[in-house]
Amino acid sequence: MVKRVAIIGAGVSGLTSIKCCLDEGLEPTCFEKHDGIGGVWQFTETAEEGRVNVYRSVVTNTSKEMTCFSDFPFPEDCPNYLHHATLLEYIRTYAEHFHLLNFIHFKTTVCSIRKHPDFASTGQWVVYTETNGEQTSNVFDAVMVCSGCYAEINLPLVSFPGIKNFKGHYLHSWEYKDQKGFEGKKVLVIGAGDSGGDLAVDISRTGAKVFLSTRSGTWVYSRISQAGWPLDMIFTTRFNKCITSLLPTCIMLKILEKKSNRWFNHENYGLIPLSRDSTFRELEKG
């Protein structure tokens, strides 16, 4: 009998899961709580609770060569790094090309998953869903959880004593859409990660003054690497992977630091991270 598979979420992971199930002769049913595909990449004009929020200016930090589905290259005329709208368009084309949309139940939230009473012998699961306030349950042979990980915010106000008395406006980057409302303002962006860097640049175009604060320093690198190649294409290669696994980590980090400082001397800016290997470890993971 054909195995029935429940897939939670129709973002990039959910869509590829539908396709893989079809390729393997399984019967996928995908549940998506919103009304469209793409997850993270579905831009909305205002931040909505329970949903990942991308700001208007988001451009991918991974090149199209490394970001594409392995069985579906980007069109030739796409730039190396993609604006979120271009990426969503690509994801739509992928879903249509492989006829994945028919397997998705939109506006349907998976509320809970329980083991079927016969689980010990069948391995089946009962999936409880809700569509427009109506609850249903269905039995599946397997469940793939593709629900993403950026929908909940972490705003640690306890780390900022006195913030309650602050007369200005404060917000989490999750709420941020664009520079509107920040024109002519003096702004402090806390945290020099992906979002912090992007937002500081964004706001600086019309703000009076922007500070980007980092607790422990950070490695700064460009999307573009040697000879103009995208950084991840140069870095994420089988050869590099091999070298990385052969060399002791401390030597590997020294080489990376040296390379990085040749392009941008972190010492000149007081940016050398306290924990020297943090970002490079991320790069290493590729």
Ligand SMILES: Cc1cc2nc3c(=O)[nH]c(=O)nc-3n(C[C@H](O)[C@H](O)[C@H](O)COP(=O)(O)OP(=O)(O)OC[C@H]3O[C@@H](n4cnc5c(N)ncnc54)[C@H](O)[C@@H]3O)c2cc1C
């Ligand atoms: C600002 C930003 C920039 C990023 N830039 C890049 C980049 O340049 N390159 C890169 O590779 N990655 C990037 N990422 C990472 C990105 O998260 C992944 O690339 C990828 O889009 C994640 O896909 P996903 O399908 O796992 O999750 P999501 O895209 O989050 O999709 C999850 C889906 O599950 C649905 N869902 C959740 N819970 C339920 C439920 N209970 N019932 C039904 N449906 C549910 C959601 O509605 C959503 O549609 C970025 C992320 C962010 C936030």
Ligand SMILES: *[C@@H]1O[C@H](CO)[C@@H](O)[C@H](O)[C@H]1NC(C)=O
């Ligand atoms: C790209 O951005 C996302 C979201 O901020 C982050 O999770 C990921 O690590 C970044 N990737 C790279 C290669 O910088």
